[in-house]
Amino acid sequence: MVGVIFIPIGILSLLASNRVVEIVHRYDDVCIPAKYSTDKVRFIQSADLSKNCTQTITIPRHMKQPVYVYYELDNYYQNHRRYVKSRSDTQLQNGGVSNTQNCKPEQNLLGNASLPIIPCGLIAWSLFNDTYDFRDGTTKISVNKTGISWKSDREHKFGNVKPENFPNNLNESGVWIGGASLDVNKSLNEDEDLMVWMRTAALPNFRKLYGRIETDLQANTVLNVIIHNQYNTYSFDGKKRLVLSTTSWLGGKNDFLGIAYLAVGSLSIFLALVFLGAHLKNRRSLGDINYLSWNKKQQQNGNTRS
């Protein structure tokens, strides 16, 4: 019975998943000048070098809008305990400096208690800062960056709090820059990139939504993507990928659920058949007390004796 229900679900899910067009393009390895290929970390950390890098992506099939743009990081432990707790949800919602002790070492700017960092903590500090510009030939394709965060984040978890003393905004010596800077005039609940980033991923290999392209992309279109490659994943050999994907009614491309449903469903049908076959072969009528162990023993004894 499980099989009967599960197999159609599995098939539907797979079909939905198959309709989804997904393009994954790794760029961390190619967006680096050849002379720095042995010392990628120095390249990424140098302030002077140009980090722009243009990649071309060919659209294999027609992509119906909205096309979602993701960045995918690898070997990036957003779920590390030190990292996960390094935030202050109180501050994110209400501002202020209470409940920020978990934010260490990004609690106060330069360790100075009079300069509390808002938003504090490693998560905010390490905000992803690569950017992507999409061009079809020379026409710019705009990416809509609103609505990429969860409504509950915008309305409940993040409040109307303006960034203060944010280290990435400063360019002083002694301040260690992590990731992206924040617009001091934009309150946190408007900064959707931050909110996306701060919903920490469960696994070290994760994707985050970057934005939406709200035009259909025709097959064989060649997209030029100007990548501003400045986020350091080189020091820990993390890969960076750009992902373009459409969605179905179910969501993105995800064969897993469909396959799992199919597998469980067919397994159960298979087992039912096996049971049936075995039962027919080796028939034991229900509730036959001759099969009780002690009765069996007696029969055996009887057999050996006779």
Add this chain to the structure above:
Amino acid sequence: MVDVLRDGHWRKLPWRRLVVGDIVKVHKDSFFPADLLFLASTNQDGVCYVETSNLDGETNLKIRKALERTWDYVDEERAKEFQGEIQCEQPNNSLYTFTGNLIIGKQTLPVTPNQLLLRGCSLRNTEFIVGVAVFTGHETKVMMNAMNVPSKRSTLERRLDMLILILFSILFIMCFIDSICSGIFINRKYWYLGLTSDVEDQFNPGNRFLVACLTFLTFVTLFSPIIPISLYVSIEMIKVFQVTQFINKDVKMYHKETNTPALARTSNLNEELGQVEYIFSDKTGTLTRNLMEFFKCSIGGVIYGKGVTEIEKAAARRNGTGIEEMESPAESHEKYFNFDDDRLMRGAWRNEPNPELCKEFFRCLAVCHTVLPEGDELPEKIVYQAASPDEAALVTAAKMFGFFFFRRTPTSIRVRESHVEKIGRMQDVEYEILNVLEFNSTRKRQSVICRYPNGRLVLYCKGADSVIYERLMERHNPFKDTNRDHLEYFGAAGLRTLCLAYRDLDINAYEMWNEKFVQAKSALRDREKKLDEVAELIEKDLILIGSTAIEDKLQEGVPVCIETLAKGGIKIWVLTGDKLETAINIAYACSLMNNGMKQFIINSDTKEIRDVEDRGDALETAQVIERYVAERLNESLRQAVESEQTQTGLELALVIDGRCLMYALDPELRGTLLKLSVMCKAVVCCRVSPLQKAQVTSMIKDGAKKITLSIGDGANDVSMIQAAHIGVGISGLEGMQAVMASDFAIAQFRFLTDLLLVHGRLSYLRISKVVAYFFYKNLMFTLTQFWFNLYTGFSGQRFYDDWFQSLYNVVFTALPVIIVGIFDKDVSITNSRKYPQLYKAGIENIFFRWRILIIWAISAVYQSVILFFFPIKAIEEGKNSSGRMLGLWDAGTMAFTCVVVTVNLRLFLACNFITRWHLISIFGSILAWFIFAFFYSGFRNPLDKQGNIYQVIFVIMGTWYFWYAIVLVPVASLALDFLHEGMRRWFAPYDYHIIQEEEKIKGVERDELLLVESPRQAPEQSLELTGLHGEMSKHTGYSFDSPCFDSFFASQEGVSMSQRSYDIARRASMRVSRRQSSDLGSDSPPPGHNSLI
């Protein structure tokens, strides 16, 4: 409160205020508040009566006598003048000894136990007494005696400890692996972790060792749910429920006559009841009622008596013939007499083929005995004081047949004979008793020579068949062979038999013999021996009259119960202080032994041993016995092994007496004994002391590592009750010692069937299921966290929110398993009884073997993998239809939801039997989780600094993935268990599976379930019980020690008591002396009971 003399007046003080040296007044029927030195009583002669049943279980009153010097300190005025000094021993635990001196003025008076009133006893038949507190509080003898009752834990629970230990090691292994890895993982290259400066020790890459150590601690807390702390609480709750609702309220174990329900005195051992392999049972009071009833007889080759013994009923049931229930007619039920046959009663015997022989039979019963009549000389009122209940039964039988023995003088016996001349006519006849040839264990017979009023001189003899048959006349015994057949028939039916014979004596021959007899009687040396020899001269050429069969009345339903238990694979041993013959007899009567068995009898009462004993060399005796025992044991073992190998199917039985047992329990022989006894189907130990009972019990308990249960009713069973895994006391009678020491108390032996086969088996089943389930659910839960941490850089990050984790065991998964633990039932109660073989599962422990646990563990690992990876996989690349991504807490919450659903649904697979309680609790738990989740993520918890779960549930419930996962994951993870269960059921079904199927097909009688299980019925029941329970039995007179207590004290010393012969006159005087000496405890040699077989 007690009256204490303070400032010259009696003051009421609480017991605890009492101090040593206080003068105390104790009133009738109250307890002594401390160990008191008895000064004075209101009774004459300074005596008082004490009931000691709290101390030793004996219900007869004891006499204490104050020192003459102190008799008059009764009233207040005198008592306050009492001046004295008491010197005595240090507080100790010996109830029967006390030495000390009372110094009054210059006089030193020795004080003995006779003047000591022990705390715990109560005063009877005395208005009040005055005494001085000698020991108070914890120094009193009874408190010093209060042995720390060994705290018993069930084997399952001990195995549970092992399990916990294993879980601990799993925990440490997991923590160890993870913490090592965390030390390796931590690296400054993960710049976003901010590890360059100001890093706490736990993440400081500069000291990886410290990182590992500290992370280890983090992991211990993270993985700690693997230890099922709530398991102990849950098990305790389940057990208490089982005890209070099921065992204590089971109507099937409620004894109406004594108004005693079963009582579980501990809730620790319920499941142990389901694994008992050996039962050690006391005989008297447990298997038997210590009540002899004249049951059948054979006169002149004709069997009289219609009664059917329990064993015959059982045999008939086995053969399926089904005797029509012939309930013994209750109306004619006189104590000691359970006989009904119109051919003999009310003078009808006159029409029998052999009326003369019948007459002799009755006369023999009426004349040949040593019974003392007491009370009014009316058939209804008279009370026979007999040394053994057998004799009383025989004399009562004579009375019922119309030969009413009513008066005894030293030289004569008067019998009121009816129907002798003609029907309805009564006449008093006086028989002159010339000689009494007493019973002893070597002679095994008893004779009386009497002269009829008409001058006829007759010797009546009764005794064991073996000795009587040797002495029968060659001719003139036409019934010899039929009678032997009858004897065998009686014996097989578990009855105690005696042969009756007589001999007409020639007056001259008698005179000649009497001279010799008188000589022998006055001999100074070897008198007994000479008397025996003389007796031989006249006890010959006997004419057989017939035989009697007395039923040692078994407790109700004992043979059936024993047979049922035996089918369940339980071996029953009888440990008794009684004689060998009696013990064997009872073993037959209880269908423990039968004639088809090969018996090994190891008995110290053999000729060689007696000869050695006669020489009086204790050391030599010991050596001889030891050699003998060793020989017999080895020989028996050899034979046993042989018969095992040849597979003759012969069942073996071992009978061993206490004395031999003493040697057999020696370390060298112990192994042999153990091997032998384990091979035997029935083992009977007779003449054993309480200590030996305990030794035998622990031999099996420790030596064979089997679960043992001891059942007994008296103080002499306390040691074995405490030694066994489970002690069961027979309650409902007076004497609570055994019950106080026991773990379970039931009113009747037969209730063991229900206690073990129903309650024990179910408890075992339930508890093992609960434990296995807990093991599974905690292991599974923790493993998901373990898998998760492989992906977090071994940082010890929680997958689930703190609150989820802590409420997992307490709320979301707690109740259903308790419900299963309480209600689960594999087969109906009727079938539990119908198929006692199901019990074997408990003995073999097939529901809590390591194999079962490993299967659960495999299931846990498998499920944890599914439960971690499926939700994670489902969302890792997943975008909601608006493209947004889910995060760590979303995954955790989703996985947790799946865990809760799966774990709760898993119970459906585990339990055999689903009631609405199951449904309510299982779905209630799942619902509870959702309610909690809504609540928890709906509000921002001000105490929680990290609003991790804030709004999460709403986010994930808005995605398809969640619903997909919640359907898929439980199904996928339960598939393996389902598969396993299914395979099991189809291809290798447990016995209970088959019976379940049978039930499904044939239906179950619901009524019977309700009776036992319905909690609604129970309260009324308990009300009724409590209403009557409080009644105390009032004691007004003495009761005499029953023979089993005599042997108790004798055997306590490890001495095998020789049967003491005694004549009637001596008996009468003995009673007085016994009354006085009995309070001294064991030091007076009590008369042996000469029950005849």
